[in-house]
Amino acid sequence: MSKQQLYYDDVQVGDALPPLVKNPTTRQLVQYAGASGDYYEIHYDHHFAVRSDLKDGVIVHGLLTAGWLAQLITDWLPSPLALKKFGVSYRSMARPGDTITCTGTVVSKYEKDGLHLVDCDIAAENQRDEKCAIGHATVALPRRS
Amino acid sequence: MVDFDRSVLGVESAPIHYDVEKGAIRKFVEAIGDPDPIYRDEKAAQGAGFQTIVAPPTFLCTFRAQELPDLKIVFGGRVRLNGGNEYEYYKPVYAGDIVTVTAQYANVAERTGRTGKMVFVFTDLTFTNQHGEVVAKGRNTGIMRE
Numbered sequence: 001m002s003k004q005q006l007y008y009d010d011v012q013v014g015d016a017l018p019p020l021v022k023n024p025t026t027r028q029l030v031q032y033a034g035a036s037g038d039y040y041e042i043h044y045d046h047h048f049a050v051r052s053d054l055k056d057g058v059i060v061h062g063l064l065t066a067g068w069l070a071q072l073i074t075d076w077l078p079s080p081l082a083l084k085k086f087g088v089s090y091r092s093m094a095r096p097g098d099t100i101t102c103t104g105t106v107v108s109k110y111e112k113d114g115l116h117l118v119d120c121d122i123a124a125e126n127q128r129d130e131k132c133a134i135g136h137a138t139v140a141l142p143r144r145s
Numbered sequence: 146m147v148d149f150d151r152s153v154l155g156v157e158s159a160p161i162h163y164d165v166e167k168g169a170i171r172k173f174v175e176a177i178g179d180p181d182p183i184y185r186d187e188k189a190a191q192g193a194g195f196q197t198i199v200a201p202p203t204f205l206c207t208f209r210a211q212e213l214p215d216l217k218i219v220f221g222g223r224v225r226l227n228g229g230n231e232y233e234y235y236k237p238v239y240a241g242d243i244v245t246v247t248a249q250y251a252n253v254a255e256r257t258g259r260t261g262k263m264v265f266v267f268t269d270l271t272f273t274n275q276h277g278e279v280v281a282k283g284r285n286t287g288i289m290r291e
Contacts, residue, residue: 028178035172062230067203
C-alpha cells in the first residue's frame with residue numbers, strides 16, 4: 001500500500017482528517033486483551049464488570065480506543081514516523097456493540113526546531129454522542145520543495 | 146489531600162527488557178483492526194522506507210514496567226480505570242529490537258468529578274532500544290474512583 005505524500009503546505013487549520021469507524025465486539029476485546037497483555041476482567045467478564053460498579057457490563061480498553069485514534073492519524077500520514085506526539089484521555093465508556101467514530105481536525109501548524117509541525121485534535125465518539133476519548137497529536141510533515 | 150508515601154515519587158523501576166516480535170506486532174494490529182501492511186510484511190515495510198516491520202504507535206503499551214514500590218494511597222475507592230496515555234516518539238520500534246522500559250511515579254492528585262472523589266496517579270515511562278537510543282517516552286494516568 002503506497003500512500004500519497006502529505007505536505008505541510010497543503011494542510012490548513014480546520015482541515016478534517018478522513019474519519020475512521022469501528023464496531024467493537026466482545027470477541028475483539030478478548031483479542032486485544034491477549035495481544036496487549038491487559039487481562040483486566042472488566043474488559044471481557046460481564047459479572048466481574050458489574051461487580052466493579054460498571055452496571056452495563058464490560059467496557060472497551062482505553063488503549064484499544066487509543067489504538068483506533070492512532071490508526072486515524074497514521075492512515076492520514078504517509079508514514080507513522082511522522083507522528084511525534086500522541087495523547088488521549090478517556091471520558092465516557094465505549095462498549096461492545098457500539099459504533100465508534102474517530103475524527104480529527106487540524107488546529108495549528110508551525111515551525112519548531114527545523115520541523116514543520118501540525119497539531120490535531122482527535123476524538124472517538126459513540127452512537128450516543130458521548131466522547132469516549134479525546135486527545136491530540138503532533139505530526140511533522142515535509143515541505144514541497 | 147490524599148495521603149500517600151511521597152518518598153516513592155521519582156523512584157525508578159528496575160529495567161525490564163522485551164524482544165519485539167513480529168508475530169506480536171501482527172497480533173496487536175489484528176486486534177486493533179489496522180490493515181496497514183507495514184506492520185505485517187517486511188517487503189511492504191521496506192517499500193515504505195523502513196528497515197523492517199515497524200510497531201504501531203500504541204504498541205508501546207505492551208512494554209510493561211517492573212512493579213514500582215507501593216504508593217500506600219489511603220483511599221476507599223475500589224474501581225481503577227485508565228485515565229489516559231500520552232507518548233512522545235523519537236525513533237521507530239522495529240521487529241527484532243530489544244526495548245527496555247523503566248517507570249517512575251510522577252505525581253498523585255485528588256480531584257472531585259461527576260462520580261465523586263477520584264485519585265489520579267501519573268506514571269512516567271522511558272523506552273530505550275538495544276542501541277541505547279530513547280525511542281519514546283510516555284505518561285500513563287491511572288484513576289481510582291469511589
